[in-house]
Amino acid sequence: MMISKVKNAMSNLVGGMMPHGHHHHHNHHAGGAQTCGPDGLPPRFPYGRPEFLELTPELLQYSTEHASRPVLTLKRGTRLPWRTGYAEVINAGKSMLNEDQACCEKLFVKKPSGKHRNSTLLDNNADGTGIPLHFWGVFDGHAGSGAAIMASKLLHHLIKDRLGEICHLLENPSSAPPICLAKNGNPFQVESKKGASQEPEDPDAVCDSSVRFYMEKVVSLESLIMGVIETAFKQMDDLIEKEKASYAISGGCCALAAIHLMGKLYVANAGDSRAIIIRNKEVIPMTNEFTPESERQRLQYLGFLRPELLGNEFTHIEFPRRIQHSELGKKMLYRDHTMTGWAYKTIIEDDLKFPLIYGEGKKARVMATIGVTRGLGDHDLKVYNSNIYIKPFLSCVPEVKVYNLEENKHGPDDVLVMGTDGLWDVTTDRDAAEAVSTYLACCDPSDPMRYTLAAQDLLMRSRGVLKERGWRLANDRLGSGDDITVFVIPLVGHETDT
Amino acid sequence: MMISKVKNAMSNLVGGMMPHGHHHHHNHHAGGAQTCGPDGLPPRFPYGRPEFLELTPELLQYSTEHASRPVLTLKRGTRLPWRTGYAEVINAGKSMLNEDQACCEKLFVKKPSGKHRNSTLLDNNADGTGIPLHFWGVFDGHAGSGAAIMASKLLHHLIKDRLGEICHLLENPSSAPPICLAKNGNPFQVESKKGASQEPEDPDAVCDSSVRFYMEKVVSLESLIMGVIETAFKQMDDLIEKEKASYAISGGCCALAAIHLMGKLYVANAGDSRAIIIRNKEVIPMTNEFTPESERQRLQYLGFLRPELLGNEFTHIEFPRRIQHSELGKKMLYRDHTMTGWAYKTIIEDDLKFPLIYGEGKKARVMATIGVTRGLGDHDLKVYNSNIYIKPFLSCVPEVKVYNLEENKHGPDDVLVMGTDGLWDVTTDRDAAEAVSTYLACCDPSDPMRYTLAAQDLLMRSRGVLKERGWRLANDRLGSGDDITVFVIPLVGHETDT
Numbered sequence: 001m002m003i004s005k006v007k008n009a010m011s012n013l014v015g016g017m018m019p020h021g022h023h024h025h026h027n028h029h030a031g032g033a034q035t036c037g038p039d040g041l042p043p044r045f046p047y048g049r050p051e052f053l054e055l056t057p058e059l060l061q062y063s064t065e066h067a068s069r070p071v072l073t074l075k076r077g078t079r080l081p082w083r084t085g086y087a088e089v090i091n092a093g094k095s096m097l098n099e100d101q102a103c104c105e106k107l108f109v110k111k112p113s114g115k116h117r118n119s120t121l122l123d124n125n126a127d128g129t130g131i132p133l134h135f136w137g138v139f140d141g142h143a144g145s146g147a148a149i150m151a152s153k154l155l156h157h158l159i160k161d162r163l164g165e166i167c168h169l170l171e172n173p174s175s176a177p178p179i180c181l182a183k184n185g186n187p188f189q190v191e192s193k194k195g196a197s198q199e200p201e202d203p204d205a206v207c208d209s210s211v212r213f214y215m216e217k218v219v220s221l222e223s224l225i226m227g228v229i230e231t232a233f234k235q236m237d238d239l240i241e242k243e244k245a246s247y248a249i250s251g252g253c254c255a256l257a258a259i260h261l262m263g264k265l266y267v268a269n270a271g272d273s274r275a276i277i278i279r280n281k282e283v284i285p286m287t288n289e290f291t292p293e294s295e296r297q298r299l300q301y302l303g304f305l306r307p308e309l310l311g312n313e314f315t316h317i318e319f320p321r322r323i324q325h326s327e328l329g330k331k332m333l334y335r336d337h338t339m340t341g342w343a344y345k346t347i348i349e350d351d352l353k354f355p356l357i358y359g360e361g362k363k364a365r366v367m368a369t370i371g372v373t374r375g376l377g378d379h380d381l382k383v384y385n386s387n388i389y390i391k392p393f394l395s396c397v398p399e400v401k402v403y404n405l406e407e408n409k410h411g412p413d414d415v416l417v418m419g420t421d422g423l424w425d426v427t428t429d430r431d432a433a434e435a436v437s438t439y440l441a442c443c444d445p446s447d448p449m450r451y452t453l454a455a456q457d458l459l460m461r462s463r464g465v466l467k468e469r470g471w472r473l474a475n476d477r478l479g480s481g482d483d484i485t486v487f488v489i490p491l492v493g494h495e496t497d498t
Numbered sequence: 499m500m501i502s503k504v505k506n507a508m509s510n511l512v513g514g515m516m517p518h519g520h521h522h523h524h525n526h527h528a529g530g531a532q533t534c535g536p537d538g539l540p541p542r543f544p545y546g547r548p549e550f551l552e553l554t555p556e557l558l559q560y561s562t563e564h565a566s567r568p569v570l571t572l573k574r575g576t577r578l579p580w581r582t583g584y585a586e587v588i589n590a591g592k593s594m595l596n597e598d599q600a601c602c603e604k605l606f607v608k609k610p611s612g613k614h615r616n617s618t619l620l621d622n623n624a625d626g627t628g629i630p631l632h633f634w635g636v637f638d639g640h641a642g643s644g645a646a647i648m649a650s651k652l653l654h655h656l657i658k659d660r661l662g663e664i665c666h667l668l669e670n671p672s673s674a675p676p677i678c679l680a681k682n683g684n685p686f687q688v689e690s691k692k693g694a695s696q697e698p699e700d701p702d703a704v705c706d707s708s709v710r711f712y713m714e715k716v717v718s719l720e721s722l723i724m725g726v727i728e729t730a731f732k733q734m735d736d737l738i739e740k741e742k743a744s745y746a747i748s749g750g751c752c753a754l755a756a757i758h759l760m761g762k763l764y765v766a767n768a769g770d771s772r773a774i775i776i777r778n779k780e781v782i783p784m785t786n787e788f789t790p791e792s793e794r795q796r797l798q799y800l801g802f803l804r805p806e807l808l809g810n811e812f813t814h815i816e817f818p819r820r821i822q823h824s825e826l827g828k829k830m831l832y833r834d835h836t837m838t839g840w841a842y843k844t845i846i847e848d849d850l851k852f853p854l855i856y857g858e859g860k861k862a863r864v865m866a867t868i869g870v871t872r873g874l875g876d877h878d879l880k881v882y883n884s885n886i887y888i889k890p891f892l893s894c895v896p897e898v899k900v901y902n903l904e905e906n907k908h909g910p911d912d913v914l915v916m917g918t919d920g921l922w923d924v925t926t927d928r929d930a931a932e933a934v935s936t937y938l939a940c941c942d943p944s945d946p947m948r949y950t951l952a953a954q955d956l957l958m959r960s961r962g963v964l965k966e967r968g969w970r971l972a973n974d975r976l977g978s979g980d981d982i983t984v985f986v987i988p989l990v991g992h993e994t995d996t
Contacts, residue, residue: 166842177831177840179817179818179819179830179831180825180828180829180830180831181828181829181830181842182828182829183827183828183829188825188828190822190824190825215819215820215856215857215858215861216818216819217818217819217858218818219818219831219840223838223839223840224831224839224840224841225839226838226839226840227833227837227839227840227841228839228841229839230836230837230838230839230841231837231841234836301799302803305800305803305804306803319677320677320714320715320716320717321677321713321714321715322713324688326688327678327686327688329681330678330679330680330681330686331678331679331680331681332677332678332679333675333677333678333717333722335725338728338732338893338895339725339728339729339895340721340724340728340897340898341721341722341723341724341725341726341727341728341898342675342717342721342722342724342725343722343725343726343728343729344664344679358713359713360713360715363713395836397836397837399838400838400839
């Protein structure tokens with residue numbers, strides 16, 4: 001019976017991408033298929049757990065037990081790139097299936113081949129060429145698992161393909177990327193002008209025997225790779241929107257990705273997942289969280305400049321609580337998009353609208369609807385019982401931080417930890433660093449499972465154990481009832497990894 | 499002849515507020531006068547240096563010598579609150595007069611008296627009551643000194659008056675400010691409702707025997723004081739705009755203010771001036787600079803959402819250099835308001851417009867016009883030879899940082915340094931901290947001039963000395979040719995100050 005429940009859910013309710021009841025493939029879909037290649041993109045992504053877990057149907061079933069919340073880890077025989085450790089657990093009942101997803105892949109960046117520059121989803125680098133790229137992603141879905149599943153299957157390919165387009169620049173890392181490219185991808189230089197200049201005289205202009213040039217910013221290869229990641233997130237978001245025309249892709253997701261390329265780690269975050277580096281037991285934060293509180297001013301600014309997006313239901317001004325009719329004409333604390341502090345204002349009729357940003361901490365919401373402000377998907381998310389779309393207030397662009405792996409010395413207990421908010425809601429960075437460092441110090445350095453065991457240990461600290469009064473931590477505080485996903489990635493010793 | 503040159507400049511060219519040739523006082527002005535009180539606001543602010551310098555006309559004349567650039571400091575007999583040290587120097591010729599201004603005052607916060615709650619500009623606290631408030635401001639003018647002079651005369655009074663309005667809350671610092679105030683200033687509480695609720699049921703709602711309340715944020719007194727400072731900057735900016743209807747107030751200014759109130763230091767910055775605390779020889783940055791580079795994304799976002807503000811002349815997209823017509827259809831590096839990294843885009847006609855943000859470092863400009871993005875004034879600043887206003891892209895709101903003086907131990911060499919960009923363009927935080935710490939360590943602790951001498955020493959390190967090839971530093975690099983203003987404010991020993 002339980003099996004059939006899950007099977008049913010997987011095929012109907014909260015699955016990944018399923019054809020709409022009344023839809024057939026039409027032009028919208030052709031656009032999506034074009035981007036991904038006719039032989040690349042599978043027609044749909046059913047619900048499942050990450051492939052590297054190699055779950056049997058029975059184990060998949062077992063993984064959904066909200067009552068016991070079994071922790072899933074890598075099997076002893078499975079080895080991920082860099083000996084990456086992984087653990088996950090389902091929520092305590094807030095959704096039928098685990099809305100987190102994860103991805104860990106080694107890829108190879110190559111020049112696009114063929115005329116169509118299709119994504120090479122099924123290319124497993126048979127010829128062993130290209131620049132190695134490691135990718136880790138955690139995707140925390142909401143309102144369904146469709147967007148999270150799709151992103152976990154495709155985002156790394158989009159990044160790889162975009163890097164492929166600048167492959168010739170990556171192969172020559174010592175010279176700065178050219179500012180202008182001709183259609184063939186070669187640097188393009190304007191030829192020196194003969195006769196009168198078409199442009200007005202510019203005091204910054206410099207005359208050279210061959211080229212007349214102006215101020216020119218030097219753009220580093222690193223910031224070009226950051227741009228690749230940023231634009232790949234946008235492309236992923238567009239792709240979800242396009243595919244929605246043909247498939248039901250439910251919900252949205254926070255996306256946290258770590259990319260290792262040419263000695264540097266790029267950590268890109270859109271949402272409220274978190275990554276930290278633990279080096280010599282010290283914490284190096286690699287992400288900021290994007291929530292209604294942390295992005296209040298950006299959202300208020302948009303509401304202020306484009307009040308029509310608030311649909312006459314919301315005010316961009318924040319108040320510390322709802323205002324009642326009887327308070328009209330009184331003075332109340334407020335802050336607008338320009339302010340960090342609070343001041344008093346006289347309450348007018350317009351202030352009685354619901355605030356765009358409302359609530360505190362984990363309960364803070366955009367238009368009473370969503371608790372994160374960056375991520376992928378959510379294109380059809382509306383305020384309940386209204387025609388007001390949330391999407392214009394959400395950003396799909398990640399913040400990217402760079403960590404130079406080669407410039408720092410690392411021991412075997414130095415790791416990158418990536419986790420969804422379920423982990424961090426109850427465990428601080430400091431506590432996580434201490435737990436992981438302590439655990440790894442006691443663990444056989446040659447055990448191939450050591451990072452997975454550390455991930456499992458960390459996860460358990462946030463999930464807790466089931467007592468009479470719910471999931472409880474060692475200190476008897478409440479454990480996280482959310483889905484939890486954790487990667488523990490060692491920063492050393494991967495030279496020998498394939 | 500030199501005297502007459504300056505006199506002429508002071509009365510005609512770049513003076514503070516002067517009546518327009520063809521204007522008479524009209525309604526606009528009545529509004530301004532109302533705000534400041536009929537017996538408060540002087541009718542105009544002629545050019546001058548801070549009053550605490552007590553310059554004679556001859557010394558004022560001497561201060562404008564661009565060739566020798568004499569450093570002005572406090573006279574030996576003059577004592578500023580907290581033994582504050584001060585030094586200033588004029589630029590090397592970029593404007594006739596020194597466009598920096600400064601202010602250092604001790605004030606007393608009191609309940610507003612009388613019906614009109616006028617500013618009490620001339621109130622010197624004859625009765626010795628009120629909460630003591632210390633204020634330091636540096637104002638770095640551009641395109642004239644009018645805005646800087648006006649702000650240096652009024653901003654602290656606006657802050658004091660606004661604090662007066664919440665005086666009853668300041669007097670009771672242990673309880674959080676009430677969220678809602680009745681017209682008499684007392685806390686207002688909604689009475690419990692009898693019968694049916696007018697509002698839809700809210701799951702967050704809590705029932706209480708007397709009051710029904712919802713989620714309610716606790717706002718600290720500290721964040722209320724931050725709000726006072728933020729809104730006082732806005733009021734100052736509005737006041738400059740209003741007064742412009744009756745007086746010629748030239749240009750705009752960066753504004754950096756430090757306010758000491760009830761044991762805490764509030765440092766508010768709008769522009770590219772900088773404040774650092776030097777504690778035990780270590781630097782604690784108290785400001786961020788607001789420039790076209792640091793605020794690129796905010797400005798691009800506005801240009802993206804309100805393209806009409808760009809007047810069909812500018813594009814919100816940034817390119818590393820100007821694009822030429824012959825590059826249409828090629829690919830060029832760019833970044834938009836969402837990006838930190840760079841990517842390639844195919845150049846279209848629209849990209850040939852001038853970029854909203856252009857240039858690097860000190861040469862970066864908004865619409866080829868201005869190099870700072872926050873400050874006061876500039877209401878009539880336009881792009882050269884166009885009808886495009888800069889003001890919508892500028893913000894008058896400061897970023898406020900708080901430093902708890904009482905929670906930290908300080909020695910006599912621990913100071914707050916405030917300086918205009920002329921200082922910091924050539925001297926790093928680190929070098930400034932070292933210079934000040936070294937200087938003060940060798941200086942008689944009882945010398946009332948020690949902080950002024952330290953300010954002078956610091957200033958000299960940025961101005962340098964005049965050699966054959968211009969103003970040069972000790973290391974022979976080029977000194978700052980800008981106006982320089984420095985406060986060095988000790989953080990200890992002011993308990994005995996009056």
